[in-house]
Amino acid sequence: MKNSPSNDRRRFLLSIARGIGLSAMGALVWSAYVGEVKAAPLILRPPGALKEEEFIKNCIKCGLCVEACPYDTLKLAKPGDNLPMGTPYFTPRTTPCYMCSDVPCVPVCPSGALNEPSVSSYVNAHAKLDINKARMGLAVIDKESCIATWGIQCDACYRACPLMGQAITIEYSKNERTGKHAFLVPIVHTDVCTGCGMCEHACVTQKAAIYVLPRALAMGEAGNHYIKGWDPKDEQRLESVKKEVPHESTKTKLSEKSALDSLNDESGL
Amino acid sequence: MKHYKYLLMRRFTQIAILVLYIGANAWGWKILRGDLSASLLMGKVPLADPYAVLQIAVTGATLGIDIIAGALIVTLFYGIIGGRAFCSWVCPINMITDTAAWLRRKMKFSEIQKRFYMSRSLRYWILGLSLVLSAVMGVAAFELISPVSMAHRGAVFGMGMGGGALAVIFLFDLLVHENGWCGYICPLGASYALIGKFSLIRVHHDANKCTDCRDCITVCPEKEVLHMINRSSESVLMGECTNCGRCVDVCKEDALGFSIRSQLKQPKDEE
Numbered sequence: 001m002k003n004s005p006s007n008d009r010r011r012f013l014l015s016i017a018r019g020i021g022l023s024a025m026g027a028l029v030w031s032a033y034v035g036e037v038k039a040a041p042l043i044l045r046p047p048g049a050l051k052e053e054e055f056i057k058n059c060i061k062c063g064l065c066v067e068a069c070p071y072d073t074l075k076l077a078k079p080g081d082n083l084p085m086g087t088p089y090f091t092p093r094t095t096p097c098y099m100c101s102d103v104p105c106v107p108v109c110p111s112g113a114l115n116e117p118s119v120s121s122y123v124n125a126h127a128k129l130d131i132n133k134a135r136m137g138l139a140v141i142d143k144e145s146c147i148a149t150w151g152i153q154c155d156a157c158y159r160a161c162p163l164m165g166q167a168i169t170i171e172y173s174k175n176e177r178t179g180k181h182a183f184l185v186p187i188v189h190t191d192v193c194t195g196c197g198m199c200e201h202a203c204v205t206q207k208a209a210i211y212v213l214p215r216a217l218a219m220g221e222a223g224n225h226y227i228k229g230w231d232p233k234d235e236q237r238l239e240s241v242k243k244e245v246p247h248e249s250t251k252t253k254l255s256e257k258s259a260l261d262s263l264n265d266e267s268g269l
Numbered sequence: 270m271k272h273y274k275y276l277l278m279r280r281f282t283q284i285a286i287l288v289l290y291i292g293a294n295a296w297g298w299k300i301l302r303g304d305l306s307a308s309l310l311m312g313k314v315p316l317a318d319p320y321a322v323l324q325i326a327v328t329g330a331t332l333g334i335d336i337i338a339g340a341l342i343v344t345l346f347y348g349i350i351g352g353r354a355f356c357s358w359v360c361p362i363n364m365i366t367d368t369a370a371w372l373r374r375k376m377k378f379s380e381i382q383k384r385f386y387m388s389r390s391l392r393y394w395i396l397g398l399s400l401v402l403s404a405v406m407g408v409a410a411f412e413l414i415s416p417v418s419m420a421h422r423g424a425v426f427g428m429g430m431g432g433g434a435l436a437v438i439f440l441f442d443l444l445v446h447e448n449g450w451c452g453y454i455c456p457l458g459a460s461y462a463l464i465g466k467f468s469l470i471r472v473h474h475d476a477n478k479c480t481d482c483r484d485c486i487t488v489c490p491e492k493e494v495l496h497m498i499n500r501s502s503e504s505v506l507m508g509e510c511t512n513c514g515r516c517v518d519v520c521k522e523d524a525l526g527f528s529i530r531s532q533l534k535q536p537k538d539e540e
Contacts, residue, residue, distance in 0.1 A: 019394075030398070030410065031406055034408060054330070058325060060317065062304050062317075063426050064302060064309060079430040111332065113333075
């Protein structure tokens with residue numbers, strides 16, 4: 001009876017079930033691990049990097065960008081760094097991006113994870129690498145620990161900024177406490193800051209009071225339903241809105257009557 | 270010395286390639302930059318690991334021209350010439366697993382240990398699983414855990430805690446299963462077995478010279494490929510053969526040797 005066809009069939013089905021079960025178990029453990037190690041929101045990528053999710057899909061972990069970097073800014077994440085393994089990143093407080101004008105790290109990328117057009121400017125349809133277009137992150141100031149906001153004279157981040165006077169400007173105001181001194185408070189301009197981290201590197205406080213965060217984390221989003229009345233271009237958006245959503249399209253109990261009648265109606269009082 | 274010819278050539282190649290990569294990062298050499306997943310040869314020729322590129326492709330990434338060209342070059346090289354030679358001539362893990370296998374033989378582990386069953390096709394399942402996971406998770410799944418990439422990247426860019434993974438492979442191969450990693454688990458090796466299935470350089474067996482000492486089978490990391498030993502004169506045709514040449518080295522009777530795969534149909538069993 002041992003080798004009867006029905007036993008063969010049982011054995012066959014059992015081995016299939018076992019295979020599927022083992023694969024599912026393997027996949028579960030594996031995917032849990034992969035999900036864990038790819039989630040690292042606080043990571044700064046080289047210039048021209050695609051959005052984090054796309055970057056992690058595209059990066060082949062070859063380290064060519066790291067080798068191309070003349071300042072040893074870029075590192076490849078090692079096992080134990082708790083970052084997506086093998087992908088390039090930098091730590092501005094240790095070594096910032098020195099914003100090479102020829103952006104050597106980007107053209108060597110074989111996979112397109114570092115996107116050349118995003119760090120190029122176009123002059124007469126000629127693409128030229130332009131590091132100022134990089135958006136590696138955004139400098140954020142902790143005003144509580146920035147000594148310039150205390151009234152102590154410091155413009156280290158302002159001076160260190162490769163786009164001095166554009167990405168960081170100094171706002172002067174009178175120090176009312178002493179009556180004869182000025183505040184020199186640094187302001188970061190979101191539209192210019194490349195996130196190179198020279199400011200974080202230069203910051204004199206024990207732990208940097210200005211630091212680079214990934215843009216997706218550092219920036220908020222107001223939503224497009226706010227319309228700036230002082231911006232004539234922005235106001236134009238109202239016209240298209242009217243067409244799409246006709247007024248008084250919603251009927252509630254209050255809107256049944258005209259506004260005046262509704263106000264004069266005393267029956268409920 | 271004759272009996273270590275291919276072993277020495279292999280070690281030289283493996284170490285030389287590793288040194289070239291390390292030199293590129295440490296001293297700015299321009300011969301072989303990058304690492305085993307993608308590199309640049311002489312500053313011009315792109316090279317890329319076809320399996321890594323395939324994983325990236327299934328995540329839905331927009332592949333760069335360089336890695337597509339690189340993967341094609343590597344695929345053509347191993348597909349036409351080298352077979353699974355990557356595993357034995359390039360892969361840095363090979364030195365670790367060979368050491369484990371050698372120690373195992375010296376200490377006669379396989380003779381005293383009860384063998385536990387693993388299927389050699391496991392690696393193909395892992396290969397398939399890695400592609401499914403890559404597609405689902407949106408990140409090259411095997412590349413994130415690959416001890417091969419970890420070892421090589423570690424040697425070039427800094428090891429971190431990657432040494433642990435290598436120790437695990439060494440201990441697994443030494444204590445649990447002979448050639449366990451390369452022969453049963455590694456999907457990268459499996460991918461090269463598929464790529465190199467029809468390649469031209471093959472080990473050829475001459476049954477007339479064979480004395481059935483089975484030395485070749487003892488040293489072979491993929492014993493199944495030598496099924497014809499002392500039975501029939503034919504070439505080793507299975508893609509799993511890594512072309513390491515150890516069997517050629519140890520054969521005292523010259524019954525084994527490298528040859529170009531003949532285009533004509535091979536005479537099968539003479540019986």
